[in-house]
Amino acid sequence: MAVQKSELVDPEIFMKYKGVAVYHCYKNDCMDSGPRFFIYTVDKEDGGDCHNYFDVRQLPFLKHVKIPLIDIATIRAAIRDAIDQGLDLLSKRYE
Secondary structure: OOOOOOOOOOOOEEEEEOOEEEEEEEHHHOHHHOEEEEEEEOOHHHOOOOOOOEEHHHOHHHOOOOHHHOOHHHHHHHHHHHHHOOOOOOOOOOO
16 A cells, blocks of 8 residues: 655645735645645744644634634635734734
């Protein structure tokens, strides 16, 4: 049985807004695992398993949105809203 090897590469950009690049995070530092749906980073060097990450579900824009109703457009809107508010996405303190 052949063991599949995964290559570690720079994370893909999820979006850019007002000069802020937001990157995908990947489970186990592996792009083959696919991007995480709710976890992102603004630290390109930490795009793998993301130790410096933010969870979009914790952003003020999504606090009252039910999880099944969250889609990519809503996630982008939440991130744009946080950037517009001047929030430090990696601080995890969004008040």
